[in-house]
Amino acid sequence: MRKIKLQRCLNSLLLFITFYSFGQVTTTISDLKVSDMASTGITFNSNPTVTAKFDVNLLTYNGVPGNILGNIHVYIKKSASSEPSEVDWSPITFSVYYPPNTSSGTYTNRTPFTVELIKSAFFASGGVLYAEYKNNNGQKYKSAEILINGGAQSPPGPGILGTLDISGITYTGTGNLMSGDILYILDDLSTLDIKLKYSRTLLAGQSCSGVWILESVNNSAGLDRKHIGSVAGDSCMSDGSTTTGNFSVSLDKSFFNSGGVIRLEFVHTSADKHWRSQAIGVKIIKLTDNLIYNPNSRLTEIEVIIGQIGNISGIDATAQSGQEVLPVTYAWYSRSTSAGEWQLISGATSVNLAIPVSNSVEIIRRAYFKEVYSQSNVMKFIAVSPPLTPPDIGNTICCDQTVPNGAPVSLILGSTTHSARVLSYRWQSSRDSVMWTDITGSNQKNYTPEPLGPRSSGVYYRRVVETSLGASYSNYIRISSDSPGRD
Numbered sequence: 001m002r003k004i005k006l007q008r009c010l011n012s013l014l015l016f017i018t019f020y021s022f023g024q025v026t027t028t029i030s031d032l033k034v035s036d037m038a039s040t041g042i043t044f045n046s047n048p049t050v051t052a053k054f055d056v057n058l059l060t061y062n063g064v065p066g067n068i069l070g071n072i073h074v075y076i077k078k079s080a081s082s083e084p085s086e087v088d089w090s091p092i093t094f095s096v097y098y099p100p101n102t103s104s105g106t107y108t109n110r111t112p113f114t115v116e117l118i119k120s121a122f123f124a125s126g127g128v129l130y131a132e133y134k135n136n137n138g139q140k141y142k143s144a145e146i147l148i149n150g151g152a153q154s155p156p157g158p159g160i161l162g163t164l165d166i167s168g169i170t171y172t173g174t175g176n177l178m179s180g181d182i183l184y185i186l187d188d189l190s191t192l193d194i195k196l197k198y199s200r201t202l203l204a205g206q207s208c209s210g211v212w213i214l215e216s217v218n219n220s221a222g223l224d225r226k227h228i229g230s231v232a233g234d235s236c237m238s239d240g241s242t243t244t245g246n247f248s249v250s251l252d253k254s255f256f257n258s259g260g261v262i263r264l265e266f267v268h269t270s271a272d273k274h275w276r277s278q279a280i281g282v283k284i285i286k287l288t289d290n291l292i293y294n295p296n297s298r299l300t301e302i303e304v305i306i307g308q309i310g311n312i313s314g315i316d317a318t319a320q321s322g323q324e325v326l327p328v329t330y331a332w333y334s335r336s337t338s339a340g341e342w343q344l345i346s347g348a349t350s351v352n353l354a355i356p357v358s359n360s361v362e363i364i365r366r367a368y369f370k371e372v373y374s375q376s377n378v379m380k381f382i383a384v385s386p387p388l389t390p391p392d393i394g395n396t397i398c399c400d401q402t403v404p405n406g407a408p409v410s411l412i413l414g415s416t417t418h419s420a421r422v423l424s425y426r427w428q429s430s431r432d433s434v435m436w437t438d439i440t441g442s443n444q445k446n447y448t449p450e451p452l453g454p455r456s457s458g459v460y461y462r463r464v465v466e467t468s469l470g471a472s473y474s475n476y477i478r479i480s481s482d483s484p485g486r487d
Contacts, residue, residue, distance in 0.1 A: 025060040025067065025141040027133045032146065042129065044119040044150035048211065049228065051116050056131040056143065058092065058109040068094040068107050070135035074115060078151065079123040084130075085224040087115045092133075116228055118211055120267045122151025164200045164275035166264055183262070184321070185253060186372045187286040196247040196264055200275060213265045214249050216282075218258060227251065256282040259322065283321040287328070287374035290317040290367040292353075294379065301380045303434070304357040310381045312353040317367035317374060329368045334361045337380060357381050393417065395465050395472040402480045405456060409449045409479055414463050423466040430460040433476055452481050 032054040034042050042052055056072050071091050075084035094107040115129075128145040135141075196214075214227045229249035247264055264277040294302050295313040304310040319326040332348035335341060337360045345355060345363075353363065360383045365376040394417025403409055416422070427442035429449075439447075449461060462476040 024062075025058055025133050025135065025139075027072075027131055027141045027143040028057045028059075029054050029131055029143050029146060030057055031055045041146060042117065042148040044117075044122075044148075048119050049116055050119075051114060052129070053112070053114045054146075056111050056113060056133075058094070058107075058111075058133055058141075060094075060107045061104055063094075063096065063105055063107055066137040067135050067139075070133060072111055072113075073132050073134060074113055074129070075132065076115075076117065076121075076127060076129050076148070078121055078127045079125055080128055080145075082123075082127070085226060087117075087129075087225060088113055117148065118213065118226070118228060118267070119151060120211055121213070121226065122148055124151050127151055164198060164264060164266060164277045166196050166198055166277045166280055182281045182283060184283050184285050184370060184372065185256065187253075187284050193248070193250050196249075197244065198247060198264055198277065199242050199244045200266065201242045211267045212247055213267060214247065214251075215263045215265060216251060216255060216260060217262075218255055218260045225255070253284070257284055259283055283324075285319050285321045285326060285369055285372065287317060287319050287367055287369060287372070289315045290365065290374040290376045291315045292363070292365050292376045292379055300378070301382050303382045303384050306358060306383050306385060307356060309354050310357040312363060312365075312379050314351045314353070314365055314376070316351050319367075319369035319372075326369055331366050331368065331373075333364050333366065336360070337362055357383050359383050393465065393467055393472050395463065395474040397461070397463050397474045397477055400477045400480070402482050403452065405452045405454050405481050405483060407451055409451060411446050411448045412461060412463075412477065413446050414474065416465065425466075426464050428462050428464060430462075430476070433460045433478075436462065449479055452479065457481050 032039050032042075032052065034050055034052050035047070036051075036053070042050065044050055056074070058072070060067060062068070071089055073086055074088040076087050077084050090111050090113070092109045092111055094109045096105040096107050098105050113131075117129075127148040129148055130145045131143040133141045212229055212231050214229050216225045216227065218224075227249050229247050231245055231247055251262075260282045261279040262282060263279050266275045292312050292314040294300070295311055296302075302310060302312070314330070317328055317330075319328050330349050330351060332345040332353050333342040334345055335343060342364065345353070348355065353365070361381050363379045363381065366373040367376070394415065396416075397412050397414045399412075401410060412427075414425075425443055425445055427439045427447045428436040429439055430436045447461065447463070449459065452459065458478055458480040460476045460478050463474040465472045465474070
């Protein structure tokens with residue numbers, strides 16, 4: 001009986017071990033190179049920074065999507081007991097293969113990483129680097145830790161000395177988008193090449209040799225990254241006066257999709273002193289639905305009589321950061337239809353536009369959130385001359401007709417009641433009774449139209465009479481189809 005119970009216990013234990021092994025993901029680091037030399041650990045020696053290259057390897061037998069979808073994160077700790085800081089990450093895709101005579105797949109991934117490490121960011125007693133795979137189920141699988149030796153940081157000393165302040169941030173393609181201590185970033189950017197303007201005050205007698213670091217924090221995930229950046233125009237004064245400069249670095253915009261903060265830090269060579277700026281919040285914004293249109297039709301051109309008011313309608317665009325709706329302002333621009341530079345329309349700051357038209361122009365609208373803007377489609381005002389007052393000669397034509405497509409059309413009769421001398425006749429046609437076209441060869445008092453085409457729904461006609469008193473435009477009539485097609 002005892003043997004049976006023991007065997008049952010062993011079977012249960014074996015089943016548990018098999019199930020656990022099947023479900024877990026093995027995470028390892030391999031092919032470590034420090035400054036392009038193969039190594040089993042990381043040592044700074046006399047170098048202020050080193051570059052570490054390595055592969056992170058994943059292995060699992062569980063092909064459930066929640067297990068094989070996730071991200072690899074790389075962390076460092078400045079000492080074995082310190083809190084970790086993330087230095088890199090990557091989304092991953094597993095490859096699967098099936099060993100001979102098995103129905104279960106083996107899922108693997110190998111992802112290379114390159115990270116730059118700063119000597120003054122680690123304690124002399126040694127730090128660590130490790131990788132961790134986090135799947136979409138929230139489960140984490142950590143690699144073994146790699147030792148980092150030769151750090152320059154001593155136990156906490158005098159701490160933060162002097163002051164460091166970020167006074168403005170710019171990035172490629174825009175102006176300064178800071179509002180207070182918030183940096184707004186347009187969502188269609190991927191990499192941010194940002195430049196921070198800073199001012200720094202050292203205490204009297206302090207030297208200023210050290211390393212500049214930008215710290216970025218993802219609010220949602222609590223991730224922390226450190227970036228070594230370059231400094232332009234940094235003039236170091238150690239007499240207690242304030243100096244200014246620019247710090248440049250490239251960041252991944254997607255890191256801040258849930259919002260975050262950045263801080264600038266200067267770590268002194270002695271490693272027991274550093275200057276840290278205020279936290280700058282980062283928000284991603286999106287501009288939407290910036291569209292303008294003809295209020296009377298879907299056409300992109302609007303005819304306006306010279307001197308009258310032209311109107312364009314616009315969709316009320318919005319700017320959003322997450323669930324927060326942000327204020328948007330509008331500016332309208334025009335240019336001649338023969339191209340040229342866009343010119344601001346003074347006073348036009350509303351969703352819609354209403355301006356007097358003196359010549360034909362193209363119009364656009366920009367929806368602004370601060371200095372970021374979305375540019376709308378183009379609409380065009382076509383300036384037309386006011387209709388001339390025709391001489392009253394009783395120029396009339398008759399009459400509307402409805403005929404089958406392709407059938408002969410009856411003669412259109414025209415008449416006049418005034419005795420003014422008639423110089424010439426010409427006939428015009430139109431599809432919409434607005435835009436008229438002269439009909440070649442139509443120079444008689446009356447006119448017989450061509451049969452309607454197979455898809456035509458109808459055509460308008462009118463007569464122009466040139467007299468000694470001026471041009472006279474008749475009324476118009478319509479030849480309609482009794483079975484209209486689509487024209």
